[in-house]
Amino acid sequence: MIIVLKPNTSKEEVDHIMKKIESLGLKAHFSKGETTSIIGVIGDESKLSEQPIDAISGVEKVMPVLKPYKMASREFKASRTVITVGDKKIGGAAFTVIAGPCSVENEEGMIRIAKELKARGAHFLRGGAFKPRTSPYAFQGLGRRGLEILAEARKVTGLGICTEVMDVRDVELVASFADIVQIGARNTQNFNLLKEVGSAKKPILLKRGFAVTIEEFLMSAEYILANGNPDVILCERGIRTFETATRNTLDINAVPVMKDLSHLPVFTDPSHATGKRKYVAATAYASMAAGADGVMIEAHTDPESALTDGAQTVNCEEFSEIMATLSRIAPAVGRTLS
Ligand code: PEP
Ligand code: MN
Numbered sequence: 001m002i003i004v005l006k007p008n009t010s011k012e013e014v015d016h017i018m019k020k021i022e023s024l025g026l027k028a029h030f031s032k033g034e035t036t037s038i039i040g041v042i043g044d045e046s047k048l049s050e051q052p053i054d055a056i057s058g059v060e061k062v063m064p065v066l067k068p069y070k071m072a073s074r075e076f077k078a079s080r081t082v083i084t085v086g087d088k089k090i091g092g093a094a095f096t097v098i099a100g101p102c103s104v105e106n107e108e109g110m111i112r113i114a115k116e117l118k119a120r121g122a123h124f125l126r127g128g129a130f131k132p133r134t135s136p137y138a139f140q141g142l143g144r145r146g147l148e149i150l151a152e153a154r155k156v157t158g159l160g161i162c163t164e165v166m167d168v169r170d171v172e173l174v175a176s177f178a179d180i181v182q183i184g185a186r187n188t189q190n191f192n193l194l195k196e197v198g199s200a201k202k203p204i205l206l207k208r209g210f211a212v213t214i215e216e217f218l219m220s221a222e223y224i225l226a227n228g229n230p231d232v233i234l235c236e237r238g239i240r241t242f243e244t245a246t247r248n249t250l251d252i253n254a255v256p257v258m259k260d261l262s263h264l265p266v267f268t269d270p271s272h273a274t275g276k277r278k279y280v281a282a283t284a285y286a287s288m289a290a291g292a293d294g295v296m297i298e299a300h301t302d303p304e305s306a307l308t309d310g311a312q313t314v315n316c317e318e319f320s321e322i323m324a325t326l327s328r329i330a331p332a333v334g335r336t337l338s
Contacts, residue, residue: 001062001063002041002076003053003061004059004062005036005038005058007035007036013057016057020053024047026041026043026047026048031079032079033079034078034079040071067261068219069218069219070222072219072221072225072232072262073262079263081230083231083265085203086179090203090293090294091265091293094294095293095326095330095335095337096123098126098180099117099296099298099319100117101126101298101300102307102308103139104128104141104146104163106149107149111149111153113125113300114153114156114157120320120323121320121337122159123160125150125153125159125160125161126163127161129142129143129144129147130146130164130170131164132184146163147177147178148177150163161178161179161180164182164184165183168192171196180204181204183204185208185209185210188209188217188220189220194227195227197229198226198227198229199228203233204232205233206232206234208237208251208254211240217258218234221262233266235267236251236267236292238250238273246279248272248274252290255287255291255292256290265294267293267295267296268283268296269295270283271313271314272309274312275312276311277314280297281314281325284322288333291333299318299319301315303315
């Protein structure tokens with residue numbers, strides 16, 4: 001349920017409404033908007049059926065939320081979520097580029113890549129230490145050692161790091177190293193993992209599973225929000241369709257749709273969406289034009305030698321070109337690429 005407040009409702013009136021809701025064992029979330037402020041109510045709303053909430057001073061109207069997700073919905077939060085990570089803001093006017101190799105491979109290589117990408121304008125460094133591989137015989141990532149290497153790369157370059165957690169048992173470990181914790185496409189509906197990262201004190205980059213609808217995806221975000229973590233970034237990374245020309249199909253529609261349905265920042269991952277290096281630039285530009293708040297791009301100093309996902313990984317020159325073109329598109333769509 002959403003309680004829409006009258007303009008100029010006083011702080012005392014807001015506090016009174018919040019206390020009333022909480023006294024019934026429900027959670028109340030106040031959200032101040034530029035013109036309209038709201039209180040989102042979470043919990044068993046049947047407890048409110050006997051309570052004339054709309055008769056309380058300061059209440060304009062009471063609206064049921066018809067969507068299955070609440071905290072992730074635009075109705076629930078009047079303003080768009082902007083996540084602060086170190087000195088960077090994710091969402092709002094900022095367009096954020098997370099770049100790096102698919103996997104952390106070794107310390108020397110990772111630091112070389114990090115320095116190159118930093119010099120070319122990347123805002124965050126990515127790299128998987130725990131890799132979700134289709135084959136159990138394929139490289140599985142360096143695990144804890146990979147996280148230590150990422151921390152070293154952060155120390156050298158100042159870039160915040162984004163890395164994936166696959167297992168509930170590793171959430172504390174990964175969150176202690178990462179600036180942004182990634183949940184991969186294969187775990188979008190791993191509800192225990194979602195609950196666990198709900199209590200992590202780090203922002204979560206949640207990828208959309210390749211057979212997950214937008215509504216189901218927002219329900220996954222809801223798990224994280226409802227378990228206490230308000231900092232969720234939605235990432236469209238390509239879905240499975242009948243098309244075989246690309247690894248997946250970037251659902252560009254999902255960008256404006258999710259921005260319409262949710263207040264959370266929306267990213268895309270052109271690398272996994274296309275699976276082919278030569279299509280990464282165009283789909284990154286399309287993402288910015290469609291209103292995305294950022295992109296995640298796989299980049300490597302030597303993609304041919306990459307242990308994983310080399311075919312979709314851009315080299316440093318291609319990355320520079322992408323950054324240069326994004327910075328030219330940015331002003332046309334009201335973005336800054338800083
Ligand atoms: C990745 O980011 O390297 C990755 C495995 O992504 P996804 O979960 O989207 O396949
Ligand atoms: Mn990858």
